Amino acid sequence: MQNVINSNVKIEETKVNMDSLPILNLQEAENPESAEAFDETFRKQAREIGFFYLVGHDISHEEILRLENIAKEFFELSVTDKNKISMAYSRHFRGYTGIEEENTQKHPDYREQIDIGPELPADPLVSDLDLWRNLQGPNQWPEALPELKDIVLDWGEKNRQLAIRVLRIFLRALYQDDTAVDYLIKGTPHHLLKLIHYPGNYENPQGVGAHKDAGLLTLLLQDKVGGLQVQSDKGWINAPYLENAFIVNIGETLELLTNGYLRANIHRVIAPKKGISRFSNAYFLSPCLSLGELIPFKLPANLAKLAKGPTSDPNNPLFQHVGKNAIKGRLRSHLAVTERFYPHILSNE
Ligand SMILES: O=C(O)CCC(=O)C(=O)O
C-alpha cells in the first residue's frame, strides 16, 4: 500500500525537527458552529503537511487495547506458525510478511506484519487483462490464534466507518458534497489493514523506508515507543504517541483526485533500538476497485489555483485506473507473491 520515494535518503544524514503535527478534533469538525473555521484551518494544514493527529473519535480505549493485545499475541507465535499463513501463499496479497521480506527504497524494512482485507471470496471475473481483481479474496488466519479473526474484522469495520467519516470532512472542506464520497466507496469495499511489529535493531534502522501511502487516506495507531517521522520543509518531524489519538494522513489517490490540492506526504519509521519492540496498525482506505478510471474533482476556482498537481514519483507514476494502480504497488512490494503467482509480470519488466 505504499509507493517508494527518493531512493537516496539515508536515515542518519537527515535533520530531525522537533515541531509537531497539527491536531484534528472530529467533534469540532462535525459541529455546525465550528465547521467553517475547522475547514479553513484544515485546508491550510492539509497543503502544508497532510498529516494530523485525530482526536474526538468514538473508538474506545478498550477496543484499542483489545486489538493491540491480540496483535502482540500474534507476533509472539512461533515463526513456523506465522509462516503457515505467509503472504507467499496468497495471490490476493493477504497474510504474514516476515522481517526484511518487504523492500522500500530497494532496502529491506526491519518489520514483520500481517495484511488483512475485506473477507470476501475471490472475484471469479479475474483474467490476464484485469489481474487487479485478484486483490479481492479471502484472508489467511492463524490456526494457532483463532480469536484474531473476529477482533481484527471488527476493528477493520470500525476503522472503515471512521475513515469514511474523516473523508467526508476532508471533501466537505473542498466544497464537495457527499456524492463525492459515495462515488469513491459505493460497491464492494476495498481496504487494507496491517498489524505491524518493529523489533529493535541497530544494524538496519529502517523500520519502513520513506514513502507515500497509495490510497485515499490512512488511519494509524501506534504504541508509545515512537519512531514515525513525517517530512516537512524544515526536515523530518517526529510524530510521537498521543493518547487515544489516531494519526491520519492523505494518500496519493486523494492527492490525484484533488489535482495536488491535498498533499500526500512522505513518512518513514526508524526501527527502535535493540531490545525494544514497537507495534502499530495501519488502516488504508481505498476506492472500490470496480470504479475504473478516477475522475478528478472539480474544485472552486480559488482552491483550484492553489492545487500544485500531483507529485508522485516520476519513476513510479500513478495510474488513473484504481485497480491497476492498486495491484502495481503490491506486485512491487511483495516479490515472493509476484514470483509465484505473476511471474510473467517480472519477465515483462
Ligand atoms: O508503523 C507506522 O507508524 C507507519 C507505517 C506506514 O507508514 C505504512 O505501513 O505505510
Ligand SMILES: [Fe+2]
Ligand atoms: Fe505509510
